[in-house]
Amino acid sequence: MELNKYQRAAVLDESDACIVNAKVGSGKTTVLISKVLYLHEVKHISYDKMIVLTFTNKAADEIRERLLAQSGNCMFEGFGTFHSVALYLLREKLPIEELGYKPEFAVITPEEEEELALELIKEQKLKIKYQNRLKKRLEQEREPYENGSREPRYQDDLFLLMRLLGQEKLKRNEFTFRDIIRVTNYLLKKELQSGTGRLDFHPEWLIVDEVQDCDAIQIEFLTLLKQYGASFFAVGDPNQVIYSWRGSSSRIFYRLKDEFHARELSLPLNYRSSNVILEAAKHFQQNADDLTGTREFGDLIVVKNQYNSFQEANDLAVQIHLLAKRGIPYREIAIFYRLQSQSEQLEKVFATEEIPFEVSVKKTVQDVPILNWFLKKMKQDCQNRELFAGAPWKTERAIEVLDVSAQEIYDFLNVNEHLRQNSVGYQDEREQILAMLDRMLRYAKEQHLTLIDGFRQFLNSSALYGINILQKEVDMAEDSVKLMTLHASKGLEFSYVFIIGVNYGLIPLRTQDFEEEDEERRLFFVGMTRAKDHLELSYYTNPDLPRVAEGASRYIQMIPQHLIQDESRSDAAKEFTTDGRVDLQKMRKEVEKSDTMHTLAALFGAANTPTVGANADEAAPRRVRHEKYGVGVIVGEDENMIEAEFENYGKKEFMKMFSELEML
DNA sequence: CGCATGTGGATTTTT
DNA sequence: TCCACATGCG
Secondary structure, eight states: OOOOHHHHHHHHOOOSEEEEEEOTTSOHHHHHHHHHHHHHHTSOOOGGGEEEEESSHHHHHHHHHHHHHHHOOOOOSEEEEHHHHHHHHHHHTSOGGGGTOOTTOEEOOHHHHHHHHHHHHHHHTOOOSOGGGHHHHHHHTHHHHHTTOSSOSSSSSHHHHHHHHHHHHHHHTEEOHHHHHHHHHHHHHHHHHHTOOOSOOOOOEEEESSGGGOOHHHHHHHHHHHHTTOEEEEEEOGGGOOOGGGTOOTTHHHHHHHHTTOEEEEEOEEOSSOHHHHHHHHTTOSSOOOOEEOSOOOOOEEEEEESSHHHHHHHHHHHHHHHHHTTOOGGGEEEEESSGGGHHHHHHHHHHTTOOEEEOOOOOGGGSHHHHHHHHHHHHHTTSTTTTTTOSSSOSBGGGOTTOOHHHHHHHTTGGGGSOTTSTTHHHHHHHHHHHHHHHHHHHHHTTOBHHHHHHHHHHHHHHHOOOSSSOOOOTTSSSEEEEETGGGTTOOEEEEEEOOOSTTTSSOOOSSHHHHHHHHHHHHHHHTTEEEEEEEEEESSOOSTTOOSSOOHHHHTSOGGGEEEESSOHHHHHTEETTEEOHHHHHHHHHHSOHHHHHHHHHOSOOOOOOSOOSOOSOOOEEEETTTEEEEEEEEOSSEEEEEETTTEEEEEEGGGOOEEEO
């Protein structure tokens, strides 16, 4: 992609604080990366004077990968999620001993904190209401407690519990996710006020992704970092706030702009969706402003009425078979819904229909009981510095113990003693623990740490990351249909998007107040704008979920009629329907024996197929050489950027001003 | 303790 | 709307 004038303005902006209102699909990440490169290459800001903050690990990984592709290895002062950067400051920069913490602290998950709280309740005989929702109460009432509220929501000992919990965590040398940032803020503030300047910490640039998702303490963190002398550059979209139920707010974007006296720039050009989709989506924006399409008009949005979720799943199966026949890769098809439970019906039908699919459900190590137990045990054990004293291997330095195996550590720690060796699952459990130990060992080696420090750091960062050792993440490159909630769809794009269950009670969900209703609208906006070429919305006449009203949601009425192609049932399905059931066998046979394209044209009308890899430039290719990627061919160019394709690395973009390419 | 009555939450999920 | 839990009364 090449930088347009808005993107360029953001990259070249000179203000001390700048906040970029990046609309959906406007190249937000490209701008962020270009900004980092620009600061480094042109403004000669050293990477170790920059802090790059993201909200999720996924975003951090994507940015890291793209940066690496353009600039090789760069060492930032801080890079990653808010939590991992704060963790780094606690570990390397801040005097946590002054508060009574020890350097070998551990990070605990909300589940572990809840467990600790339950122990305290029992021990101290506290009266706590709604103990079945304790985790949620601890999360939701923490902020009022910290801000000095007198009384908890219900008349009980919750605030006393929080105080005791605080003492206990300090005693045990443990941090919750929230504590990581709160304690960091506290110490940063204290150092600033003391004015001693003894902290070895002088960030010059603070670069923030998805800034609209910050909660109150994350904003405080940013404010403090800025007070250490950093200039501020943030990108975000107030129309994509879909996590306000846990602390962010659609106003945060503008609040930050005010507080930092930041210059607001806008990236209005959407490169992703057809104009039909974009026009429709605009009606769900909070502040109808300058979101502008760059593509053709495109296919009308299909609105379809289904009897219930079973019929819908069958109809989708038919459509997907047809799309596959037409050569559309499965990976370009996605189905979004409001509730996790809605995937069940689809999974059943797709499995029998042999449609390759992946369901995006977040599973962590906590879903594997044995690993959950083992990691918790290791977290406790690793607080003891002498854990590996008397070990048979010669030295503790991991870099020198390449010959220490996971098995040796397993034996030394006597893990077998804790397992039921006669149980059916024993072999499996042993192997899982060995695999985990192996991974921890590798981590210690890579980080050049001693065994115990390596293990401890691995455990802390894995509390933040989750560990995806056993079940692979949903792989976007995998050629399968993706099923996910509207929330999970944020940041992704597909050629064909089906949003199902557009009934009142699901989309939008029944809400308490206007704020929540606004969020439902933003959520639908996020879902629609994932679609590049084709968007289909369906609703039930006879919904099988409780609290869901029959008939089209008013969100469907909010879309202008001229953008909609209304179909009571798809023609495709109708032709092969007998007694209300779709005969998929018959349909498949028909499609196979007939001239595919002809049949499909009849069924779908002359839909436009997305062009894949069509290269406009047929002239003799210009060749370039790059230090790392070797010889490649120029495939795109404007006054600032140049795009080249390399045999083993694919397409890469470069800023011309850095002249990394040698023309051949 | 059993029963009637009252209240509030359900869903999405990153670190 | 329905369900689980809290509270109050006999």
